Amino acid sequence: MVKKVSIAVVGSGYVGLVAAVCFAELGHDVICVDNDEKKVEMLRNGGVPIHERFLPELLDRHRNKGIVFSTELGEATRKSEVIFIAVGTPQSDSGHADLSYVEAVVSEIARSIDSYKVIVEKSTVPVYTNEWVRRVMERHGVERGHFDVVSNPEFLREGTAVSDFLHPDRIVVGADSEASAALLGRIYAPITDGSYYEREAAVPGPLTPATPATILYTSAQSAEIIKHASNAFLAMKISFINSVANLCEAVNADVKEVAKGIGLDGRIGPKFLNPGVGYGGSCFPKDLAAFRWVAEQQGIDFKLLAEVEKINSVQKKNFFNKIRAALWTLRGKRIAILGLAFKGDTDDIRDSPALDIIKMLLHEGCVLVAHDPAATERAKEVFPESAQIRYVDDPYSAASNADALVILTDWQQFADLDLDRLNKALKFPIIIDGRNLYDPALMLEKNFTYVSVGRPAVYPSREWYANKRLP
Numbered sequence: 001m002v003k004k005v006s007i008a009v010v011g012s013g014y015v016g017l018v019a020a021v022c023f024a025e026l027g028h029d030v031i032c033v034d035n036d037e038k039k040v041e042m043l044r045n046g047g048v049p050i051h052e053r054f055l056p057e058l059l060d061r062h063r064n065k066g067i068v069f070s071t072e073l074g075e076a077t078r079k080s081e082v083i084f085i086a087v088g089t090p091q092s093d094s095g096h097a098d099l100s101y102v103e104a105v106v107s108e109i110a111r112s113i114d115s116y117k118v119i120v121e122k123s124t125v126p127v128y129t130n131e132w133v134r135r136v137m138e139r140h141g142v143e144r145g146h147f148d149v150v151s152n153p154e155f156l157r158e159g160t161a162v163s164d165f166l167h168p169d170r171i172v173v174g175a176d177s178e179a180s181a182a183l184l185g186r187i188y189a190p191i192t193d194g195s196y197y198e199r200e201a202a203v204p205g206p207l208t209p210a211t212p213a214t215i216l217y218t219s220a221q222s223a224e225i226i227k228h229a230s231n232a233f234l235a236m237k238i239s240f241i242n243s244v245a246n247l248c249e250a251v252n253a254d255v256k257e258v259a260k261g262i263g264l265d266g267r268i269g270p271k272f273l274n275p276g277v278g279y280g281g282s283c284f285p286k287d288l289a290a291f292r293w294v295a296e297q298q299g300i301d302f303k304l305l306a307e308v309e310k311i312n313s314v315q316k317k318n319f320f321n322k323i324r325a326a327l328w329t330l331r332g333k334r335i336a337i338l339g340l341a342f343k344g345d346t347d348d349i350r351d352s353p354a355l356d357i358i359k360m361l362l363h364e365g366c367v368l369v370a371h372d373p374a375a376t377e378r379a380k381e382v383f384p385e386s387a388q389i390r391y392v393d394d395p396y397s398a399a400s401n402a403d404a405l406v407i408l409t410d411w412q413q414f415a416d417l418d419l420d421r422l423n424k425a426l427k428f429p430i431i432i433d434g435r436n437l438y439d440p441a442l443m444l445e446k447n448f449t450y451v452s453v454g455r456p457a458v459y460p461s462r463e464w465y466a467n468k469r470l471p
């Protein structure tokens with residue numbers, strides 16, 4: 001039997017909405033608050049603002065039962081035992097995290113509080129934010145005994161957010177009081193005691209009743225550092241393999257083989273060793289900058305982080321140069337673009353490397369025809385349709401009569417394309433693949449010029465060219 005906790009989640013973005021729905025799925029009573037009235041209206045009326053697997057089903061299951069949507073933070077504060085803050089913490093001009101949204105929420109909580117509350121940092125924040133939250137509460141006249149502050153960072157990935165949330169590698173709870181640690185323990189109990197995984201309609205994932213989720217209790221500062229250090233480490237792994245990929249290209253080695261060989265070492269592991277067009281998204285770039293700032297503030301020169309960022313930025317330029325090298329000149333060339341989102345399975349284009357590369361191509365005077373299974377509408381807000389860029393509904397229309405096709409996002413749909421159809425659709429069968437979705441040997445067999453990342457390029461044979469009458 002779940003011991004219900006009444007929870008307010010502030011922010012209905014990727015993290016807030018997924019957390020709120022998952023807390024309802026775990027049996028708690030949730031009020032999800034956002035100050036964006038349109039979004040709240042949409043959520044109340046059955047809309048789903050983000051592309052995330054399992055989210056529509058869970059929303060249907062819990063809407064107006066376990067979860068309600070509201071714009072009233074004061075009321076939600078009074079009705080809840082625990083308030084999770086999941087608003088944005090974007091990068092400011094000087095690199096550090098802009099915590100003004102967090103501060104605004106804390107001030108509102110302080111103005112509304114009427115009994116003991118646990119305030120939880122769910123947003124990614126720099127170390128000592130927990131201390132600042134306490135100070136803001138006190139400045140508003142709330143006594144320390146009336147609240148606790150906990151850091152409970154979120155590790156979900158977009159695209160697999162619901163399943164990540166309900167099947168986490170770990171739950172980190174940075175609590176400085178026993179009462180608040182116990183309350184957080186109660187919230188996550190169904191997944192730490194395994195009872196959730198016994199349920200018939202439980203969201204599937206790797207955890208089972210016998211191997212439930214692990215909860216790690218730390219100090220608030222440690223929890224804050226764990227979040228930044230985790231993202232920085234993952235970004236470092238990507239920049240590392242991108243550098244190895246560049247070396248592989250220079251010596252005719254295959255980075256896929258190399259990554260497999262490295263990843264089989266249990267101390268390294270196989271994940272996050274896919275080279276590509278550089279990492280993007282709303283988190284790695286901003287969290288790396290924020291972590292670097294945190295280190296700087298403490299007088300620590302964490303040079304490695306700057307190098308990770310530099311490698312990432314150069315990787316995008318390297319890939320653009322590959323496109324140029326494959327096409328010789330770019331002005332007026334018609335290029336099919338597959339992928340706009342920062343990675344597959346999401347409609348999120350924030351800090352998408354695809355958009356950076358599109359910008360470079362447009363700057364060179366290319367004519368682009370782009371397709372993405374979910375992110376097109378968002379991309380149109382950045383690059384509105386014009387004589388230079390059009391958006392189409394399927395990959396083959398994008399390829400039709402194009403001088404080359406460029407793959408920028410790792411959607412499974414792009415890995416499953418009919419290569420014969422694609423070859424016929426393109427004016428020249430040239431693919432520059434920033435996500436290594438195809439086996440070069442197969443591409444050779446299918447008569448493509450195929451350039452990928454960290455692997456030898458392949459070119460159709462002379463006989464094939466001789467038999468093909470070029471348009």
Ligand SMILES: NC(=O)C1=CN([C@@H]2O[C@H](COP(=O)(O)OP(=O)(O)OC[C@H]3O[C@@H](n4cnc5c(N)ncnc54)[C@H](O)[C@@H]3O)[C@@H](O)[C@H]2O)C=CC1
Pocket residue numbers: 010011012013014015016033034035036039073086087088089101104105122123124125154155156157158282283
């Ligand atoms: N997107 C992701 O995959 C992950 C994000 N995070 C962190 O979680 C935090 C939130 O990220 P996202 O969900 O991506 O942000 P988001 O930008 O998608 O959503 C933030 C939401 O907060 C709302 N909001 C802002 N101020 C508010 C206020 N005063 N009252 C009520 N609502 C308010 C906004 O209207 C928006 O709906 C960030 O710190 C991020 O670094 C952590 C793990 C994963």
Ligand SMILES: O=C(O)[C@H]1O[C@H](OP(=O)(O)OP(=O)(O)OC[C@H]2O[C@@H](n3ccc(=O)[nH]c3=O)[C@H](O)[C@@H]2O)[C@H](O)[C@@H](O)[C@@H]1O
Pocket residue numbers: 124154155156157158159231234238271272273274275276277278279280281282283284342343344
């Ligand atoms: O703090 C956050 O917001 C989240 O940031 C990342 O999640 P996310 O940004 O959703 O996506 P990832 O799957 O980590 O991918 C990030 C970027 O790295 C790229 N990537 C990833 C893996 C890889 O091997 N190679 C690679 O280039 C992706 O294409 C994407 O552009 C982390 O993986 C989450 O644990 C974390 O909670």
